[in-house]
Amino acid sequence: MSQHHAENREPLIHLSKRPGISLYKAWGIRLAAILLGLAVCGLVAFALIEKIQEKPERIWDFYNAFIKGSFSTPRKLWKFLRSTAVLLGIALALTPAFRMRFWNTGAEGQTLVGVLGAIAVDFYLGGKIPEPVLLILMLLAALLSGAVWGVIPALCKAKWNTNETLFTLMMNYVATFLVSYFLVVWVPNGSSSLPKMKFGKLPALFGNDYLFIILLILALTAVLYIYLNYSKHGYEINVVGESVRTAQYVGINVRKVIIRTMILSGMLCGLVGYLIAAGLDQTVTTNSVGGQGFTAIMVSWLGKFNPLFMILTSALIQFLNQGAAQISQDLNVSGALPAVITGIILFFIIGCEFFLNYELHFRGRHAKVKKEGVK
Amino acid sequence: MEKALALQMRGITKRFGSVVANDHVDLDVYRGEILAILGENGCGKTTLMNMISGIYFPDEGQIFVDGQEVVIRSPKDAFRHSIGMIHQHFKLVDLFTAGENIVLGVQEEGRYNLKSVNAEVAKLADKYGFRIDPQKKIYDMSVSEKQTVEILKVLYRGADILILDEPTAVLTPQEISRLFDVLRRMKADGKSIIIITHKLNEVLEVSDRVAILRKGEHIATVNTKETNEAQLTEMMVGKKINLNIKRTEPVNAAPRLMVKNLNLDDSEGLHVLKDISFTAYGGEILGIAGIAGSGQRELLESIAGLQPIKSGEIIFRNPKKDKPVTFFHKSMKRVKELGAQGAFHDGKMQPVSFDGMSNQAVKKWVDSGDVLFNEDEIINLRDKTPLEIRSLGVRLSFVPEDRLGMGLVGSMGITDNMMLRSYRKGPTIFLDRKKPRALADEIIEELRVSTSSVNTPVRRLSGGNVQKVLVGREIAFAPKVLMAAYPVRGLDINSSYMIYNLLNKQKENGVAVIFVGEDLDVLLALCDRIMVVNSGAVTGVVDARTATKEEIGLLMTKTDRKEDAK
Numbered sequence: 001m002s003q004h005h006a007e008n009r010e011p012l013i014h015l016s017k018r019p020g021i022s023l024y025k026a027w028g029i030r031l032a033a034i035l036l037g038l039a040v041c042g043l044v045a046f047a048l049i050e051k052i053q054e055k056p057e058r059i060w061d062f063y064n065a066f067i068k069g070s071f072s073t074p075r076k077l078w079k080f081l082r083s084t085a086v087l088l089g090i091a092l093a094l095t096p097a098f099r100m101r102f103w104n105t106g107a108e109g110q111t112l113v114g115v116l117g118a119i120a121v122d123f124y125l126g127g128k129i130p131e132p133v134l135l136i137l138m139l140l141a142a143l144l145s146g147a148v149w150g151v152i153p154a155l156c157k158a159k160w161n162t163n164e165t166l167f168t169l170m171m172n173y174v175a176t177f178l179v180s181y182f183l184v185v186w187v188p189n190g191s192s193s194l195p196k197m198k199f200g201k202l203p204a205l206f207g208n209d210y211l212f213i214i215l216l217i218l219a220l221t222a223v224l225y226i227y228l229n230y231s232k233h234g235y236e237i238n239v240v241g242e243s244v245r246t247a248q249y250v251g252i253n254v255r256k257v258i259i260r261t262m263i264l265s266g267m268l269c270g271l272v273g274y275l276i277a278a279g280l281d282q283t284v285t286t287n288s289v290g291g292q293g294f295t296a297i298m299v300s301w302l303g304k305f306n307p308l309f310m311i312l313t314s315a316l317i318q319f320l321n322q323g324a325a326q327i328s329q330d331l332n333v334s335g336a337l338p339a340v341i342t343g344i345i346l347f348f349i350i351g352c353e354f355f356l357n358y359e360l361h362f363r364g365r366h367a368k369v370k371k372e373g374v375k
Numbered sequence: 376m377e378k379a380l381a382l383q384m385r386g387i388t389k390r391f392g393s394v395v396a397n398d399h400v401d402l403d404v405y406r407g408e409i410l411a412i413l414g415e416n417g418c419g420k421t422t423l424m425n426m427i428s429g430i431y432f433p434d435e436g437q438i439f440v441d442g443q444e445v446v447i448r449s450p451k452d453a454f455r456h457s458i459g460m461i462h463q464h465f466k467l468v469d470l471f472t473a474g475e476n477i478v479l480g481v482q483e484e485g486r487y488n489l490k491s492v493n494a495e496v497a498k499l500a501d502k503y504g505f506r507i508d509p510q511k512k513i514y515d516m517s518v519s520e521k522q523t524v525e526i527l528k529v530l531y532r533g534a535d536i537l538i539l540d541e542p543t544a545v546l547t548p549q550e551i552s553r554l555f556d557v558l559r560r561m562k563a564d565g566k567s568i569i570i571i572t573h574k575l576n577e578v579l580e581v582s583d584r585v586a587i588l589r590k591g592e593h594i595a596t597v598n599t600k601e602t603n604e605a606q607l608t609e610m611m612v613g614k615k616i617n618l619n620i621k622r623t624e625p626v627n628a629a630p631r632l633m634v635k636n637l638n639l640d641d642s643e644g645l646h647v648l649k650d651i652s653f654t655a656y657g658g659e660i661l662g663i664a665g666i667a668g669s670g671q672r673e674l675l676e677s678i679a680g681l682q683p684i685k686s687g688e689i690i691f692r693n694p695k696k697d698k699p700v701t702f703f704h705k706s707m708k709r710v711k712e713l714g715a716q717g718a719f720h721d722g723k724m725q726p727v728s729f730d731g732m733s734n735q736a737v738k739k740w741v742d743s744g745d746v747l748f749n750e751d752e753i754i755n756l757r758d759k760t761p762l763e764i765r766s767l768g769v770r771l772s773f774v775p776e777d778r779l780g781m782g783l784v785g786s787m788g789i790t791d792n793m794m795l796r797s798y799r800k801g802p803t804i805f806l807d808r809k810k811p812r813a814l815a816d817e818i819i820e821e822l823r824v825s826t827s828s829v830n831t832p833v834r835r836l837s838g839g840n841v842q843k844v845l846v847g848r849e850i851a852f853a854p855k856v857l858m859a860a861y862p863v864r865g866l867d868i869n870s871s872y873m874i875y876n877l878l879n880k881q882k883e884n885g886v887a888v889i890f891v892g893e894d895l896d897v898l899l900a901l902c903d904r905i906m907v908v909n910s911g912a913v914t915g916v917v918d919a920r921t922a923t924k925e926e927i928g929l930l931m932t933k934t935d936r937k938e939d940a941k
Contacts, residue, residue, distance in 0.1 A: 231804050235794065238787070245781045248681055249773070250795045251762030361434075 015358050029352050037348030038063070041341050051331050061330060069326030070319050080318055082210040082280070085217040086272060088314040090289075090296035092217070092224050092307055093268030096261050097150075099228060099305050101241040102157070106168030108293025109175030110149040110266045112286075114273020116179050117145030119197065119284040122277070123186060126199035134200050135278060142274035143267045149175065150266015151259060158255035172293070176286045183285075196282040202275075213279050218311075220268075225307040237261055269293075302349070320345055378405040380442065381536055381567040382427070382458070387436035389422055396422040398591040399436070404536065409558060409568045411582035411599070413575070415611055415867040416838065419591040420571045421463075424538045428460035429453040440536075459529030460538040465521050467513045473520075474509035477528045499530055503560045518666065519550040526557075536567045543577055545667055548895065548928035555581045573611075575604045576896070587611055612868050620875050620900045623883060628656040630692055631887040632678070632856050637687035639670075639677055639911075647673045649912040651687070655856065655887040660878060662902030662919060663891040664927050670911035671891045672776055675858045679773045680761040691769050691856070693752035765796075772854035774846055776861050776891075778838075782845045785834030789815040789826065789844055792833055796852065818847035822873065839870030846877055857881050860891040875901055895924045907931055 045052055045062050052058050070080040090107050097104040104110075118138040125134055153167040183192045205211040228234040240247045240257050247254050276288055299317060303310030324338025382404040389397045396419045404410050414420045425431045427438065429450040437444055440456045447453050453460070467476050474493040493509040500507045505523050513521060522542060529537055539558075543551045558568055558581060572578060578585055579599060586596040587610040594610050608616050632655040639648035648670050655661045663671055676682045678689055729737050754767050764771060775781040783792045793811035801807045815829045822843040826836055833841055842862060849857065859878065863871040878901070882888050892898045898905055902919040907930035915930040 230806055232798055232806055233804065235791070235798055235806055239784055239795070242784045242786055243780055245777070246784055246795070249679070249761065249775065249781050251680075251760060251765060253762075 013360055013362055015360060018357060018359050021356055026356055029355055030349070033348045033352030033355075034345065037345040040348070041344050044340065044344065045327075045331075045337075048337060049331050049333050058331070062327060065326040065330045066319070066323030068330075069322035069324070076322065078208075078210055080315075080322055081214050083321075084315050084318040085210075085214045086276065086280075087292050087296055087299060087318055088310060089217045089220065089272040089275065090269060090292055091299035091303070091310050091314055092220055093265050093272060094296055094300045095224065095305050095307060095310070096228065096234075096237055097265040098300055099234075099241050100237045100258065100261050102154070102258060102262065102265075103165040104150070104153075104168050104262070104265055105165050105294070105297065106149065106153065106171045107269050107296050108289050108291065109168075109172035110146045110269035111273040111276070111289045111293050112172075112175045112179060112284075113145040113149045114142040114270035115277045115281070115284045115288045116175075116182065116273075117141035117270065118200070118274045118277035119194070120182065122197045122200035123194075126197055131199060135202065138200050138278055139271075139274050142270040142277065144270070146266040146268070146270020146273060147263045148266070150262045150264075150269065154259045154262030158258050179284055179286045179288075193285065194283045200278055201282060202279040209279070213275050216275070220271075221307045221311060228307070233260070298346070316349075317342075317346075378407055380404070381406045381440070383439040383442075384423075384427070385437045385439070387423065387426060387433050387438070389419075389426060389431060389433050395591050397426070397433075400588070400591075400593045402586055402593060402596070404567045404569060406535075406567055407562055407565045408583045409562050409570060409581055410596075411578040411585045412569060412571045412588060413573065413578055413585050413607060413611060414588035415573060416865050417867070418588045418611075420588055421540055423588070424460060424540060424569065424571060427453065427458055427536075428538060429458075430460075454532050454534065457533055457535040458538070459532060459534030459536070461522070461525045461529060461540065461542065463540045463544065465525055467521060467524060469514045470512065472510050472512050473507055473516075473524045473527070476513060476524055477509075477531050481532060496527055496531065499527055503530070503557050503564070505557060518545045519547075519554075522546070522554070530561075535565075536569070537561070538569045538571070540571045541573075542570065543572065543574065544893070547666065547931050548924045549932070551577070574894070575607055578607065579604065589613055608868065616868055616872070620872075620897070621879060622901065622903075623879070625656065625659040625882070625903055628658045630654050631657040632889075633688070633690040633692065634674075634678065635688040635690070637674070637677060637689065638685040639673055639682060640685050647911050648677065648684075649910075651908075651911075651913055653906055653913065653916065655889055657855065657885045657887045658882060659903040660882050660888040660890050660901060662898040662905040663889065663908060664895060664898050664905050664931060665908040666931055667893065669908045669931075671908060672860060673911070674908070675773060675775070675860055675889070675891065678756065678858065679771065680756065680759050680764050684757065687757070689756040691754045691756055691771070693754060693768070770853060770855045772849035772852070772857045774842075774849050774857070774859040774862050776864070778841050778845050779834055782849075783833050783841065786832050788828070788830035788832060789819065789824070790829045792844060793818075793848055793851075796848070814848070814851055818844060818851070822847050822877075838865040839867055842866055842870065842874065846874060850877060850881060854881070854886055856887045856889070858889040858891075861893060862890070863897070864893070895927055898927075899924065909933060 042059055042062065045059065046056070049062070052062060068076075070076055090111055093110070094104055094107050118141055121138045121141045122134065125137065129137075149171055153162070153164050153171060156162040156167060157164050180192070183194060187194055202212060205215070228237065236247070236252050236257050239250070239252060240254055244254055247257070273289075277284065281288060295317060296314075299310055299314045302313040302316075320342045321338075324341050327333070327341065328335055328338050380403055382402075384400060384402040387397055387400045387402075388395070400419075400423060402423075412420050412423070422431060426433045427447065429447045429452050432448060438447060439445065440458070445452075445456050447456065447458070450460075468479065471479065474489055474496055477496055478487070478489070478492045496507070496509045499505075500509075500523075505527065507520065507523050507527065511520070513524065516524070522545070526537070526539075542554060546554065555577075558570070562568055562583075570577075570582065579602075582599045584596055584598055585602065585607065587594040587607065589611060597606075597610075604618070605615075608618065634654075635652050637648055637651040638646070641647050651670075651674060653661070663674070665671055673682055677684050754769055756764055756769065756771075759767070773782075779785040784795070790808060790812045793814045794806065794808070797811065798806055812829065818824060819826065819829065824836070824840045824843050824847075826840060833844055836844070846859070846862060857878070862874050862878070866874065875897075878888050878890060890898070890902060892901075899919050899922065904916055905919045905922060905927060906916045907914050907927055909931055914933045917926060917930070
């Protein structure tokens with residue numbers, strides 16, 4: 001009898017694909033997801049932060065800290081803009097490869113060798129040649145290093161069809177150890193930390209150290225947007241990404257496109273490396289890129305490989321990072337909590353894409369009405 | 376009808392998003408009958424059957440088996456109610472034998488005894504007239520044998536209601552008539568058989584009743600004896616349709632594409648194409664028939680420069696100075712004057728001289744289509760990439776089988792898909808979207824493509840519209856050779872006839888059309904000649920005006936003894 005009962009129940013939830021979704025509804029769902037994410041963060045904060053447990057009204061400090069993290073002082077604002085620019089720059093570099101469905105997970109390494117290349121030129125030639133020439137040579141070295149790091153996996157992919165995800169990922173470690181090696185060579189005292197270079201520094205624009213980098217990345221965003229959407233190269237990249245067989249069918253040389261695009265991708269990573277070396281750090285460490293090469297993957301994906309959207313997504317992620325850091329400072333909590341909070345919010349943002357594509361139906365309603373009608 | 380009801384459906388509705396796949400369908404199936412479910416692609420036939428066999432769950436409605444209401448949530452539930460479905464795509468383990476596949480997943484008490492299973496399978500096969508060896512491995516089997524295993528799998532589980540989804544699509548005419556015999560025997564045994572199909576002649580041949588679906592709705596169920604093709608089509612499509620394909624006599628047919636002793640190996644060194652030779656004439660439609668996977672795709676891809684061939688020649692005869700064959704026939708003297716630059720012999724071009732040859736002998740040469748005259752411009756397509764072929768001025772169009780995976784880019788709109796072949800034009804590094812846009816508008820207008828805009832991704836269009844876009848683009852640059860692989864697969868009747876008309880118009884314009892098809896009736900009605908292939912070799916070329924389906928069916932399964940001996 002119980003079995004018969006179970007048999008007569010229709011599934012609790014079933015899914016169906018949405019035929020399309022209105023713009024308002026889509027942004028409504030996204031907004032709801034962010035609000036829900038923030039609410040869950042509040043609950044987590046309440047469960048884990050003692051200060052909030054003591055005084056529940058301090059929960060507003062928690063939310064306030066998000067805003068404070070990026071906008072409370074001019075210094076924080078410039079830091080926000082600068083870091084967003086760097087993150088966006090690396091994400092831009094990845095995007096041509098991603099549009100081609102070449103999963104380049106090696107931006108970290110490609111950027112790092114860019115930093116290394118620029119600093120190497122600076123180390124050996126700094127002060128010996130005029131500053132503008134030095135800056136140009138540093139740029140060329142950075143572009144070349146990034147391009148080489150990008151093209152090696154592409155060559156192997158084109159020739160032996162190796163897996164690009166693993167290959168580019170492994171190249172990151174090679175880059176890190178290469179930096180360690182040069183640090184040992186360049187810093188004989190064994191401390192392995194290279195003092196800041198005296199030469200090879202990008203000049204400040206209107207007295208601001210960061211403005212040049214920010215404007216350059218914005219210009220790059222526009223150029224890349226045009227390249228990907230309105231140039232023949234961009235068209236080929238899209239065709240190869242969508243279907244290699246279609247590309248072959250219309251006579252596109254797929255190997256050539258893969259290699260060319262990865263040179264571009266690596267070179268742009270190298271460019272960002274140059275900006276880090278000559279514009280910001282003036283030195284190189286194994287942590288010069290600081291994981292931004294991986295964060296950039298997310299920026300590119302969340303921005304749906306559209307350079308213009310990526311301005312928003314890179315800003316969002318940088319905003320979350322700085323907000324989370326502010327929380328740990330204001331509420332005196334461990335360094336792991338900010339990561340948890342960023343993770344929760346990103347989970348909701350990425351998770352809501354599912355609800356943009358699918359609709360849920362719950363058991364009940366229409367089926368019951370129908371049955372009554374029959375009886 | 377005094378027969379007992381086996382299955383009833385009442386008010387079955389299923390939606391996918393805003394698409395209503397089935398709209399309050401009522402259907403009855405009796406014991407001991409063959410019910411055909413007829414409808415165009417996308418009318419909801421398969422969805423309806425998937426709800427009976429437990430793959431989908433209906434949004435609304437009830438299902439009764441033997442008068443009892445049942446809820447079917449999984450294929451297991453379906454089997455509990457003695458319902459079994461044989462899908463279009465087989466679900467078998469290649470490395471297992473037939474017997475092992477049949478018993479796989481059956482939960483029975485006691486030990487697993489393959490011997491008794493095999494004996495029981497053999498008994499079942501005997502009862503219904505199947506030909507099967509239970510100990511044969513699946514990978515050694517033909518498509519028809521695999522289908523037999525699928526049917527036995529369902530019978531072994533005790534199914535009384537069998538659903539067959541397009542069972543004849545992959546079979547030769549001979550295999551189809553054997554399958555129908557089996558179905559009739561099962562019917563006599565009291566089983567209920569539901570057969571999904573869109574082929575009218577099969578419906579009329581085998582079924583007792585026909586249920587017609589159109590756009591998700593159940594239009595009518597009629598007794599097969601009391602209906603005819605015209606009436607069924609009208610119910611299926613919703614309006615009267617002329618089912619005749621207009622076939623004109625080829626005019627000015629001249630050799631345009633000559634393939635000589637073409638051999639192709641796959642990456643593992645297996646022979647995919649064996650010594651294929653044929654000539655395609657401008658102004659005719661050459662059909663290619665064969666069981667799916669007999670090398671049709673590879674042959675077209677070799678010609679299009681997508682597969683590196685092992686040996687052989689692919690000669691494109693540039694029709695700049697076309698001389699109709701009729702001209703050659705009328706005046707052998709002038710043919711002799713013109714002279715030949717060579718002819719194919721033993722797979723190679725060899726010099727030929729007409730001097731001293733009798734008119735009769737010259738005519739024989741000319742008729743063979745192997746002679747290349749002095750005025751002919753000859754381009755060898757062998758070892759050329761698609762881009763090189765185009766830059767040589769060879770206007771070769773190719774409508775591949777895989778429309779969205781090869782012919783088009785699914786995520787791009789119609790405009791961007793128009794550019795695929797021509798985007799390189801123009802001096803700048805930027806794309807020119809003006810001309811492709813105009814072409815897109817033209818194709819939408821002329822071929823009545825229904826789309827919300829030229830920028831809607833083509834993967835969102837229906838199958839028929841996708842194909843119109845692809846064929847439209849391939850025809851747009853005035854080809855001299857047009858190859859089309861299964862161009863009407865999955866298309867509704869209206870779209871299919873539009874494609875046939877387009878191909879016919881190309882033929883009248885003097886294009887050499889090569890048409891790979893699966894429906895022998897269509898091949899016989901549309902083509903001028905039909906080349907039959909089996910296992911990568913040509914088994915015969917027949918005149919489509921006089922050949923029969925049976926003749927072609929025999930050639931489709933014929934194995935060339937000489938080939939095997941090699």
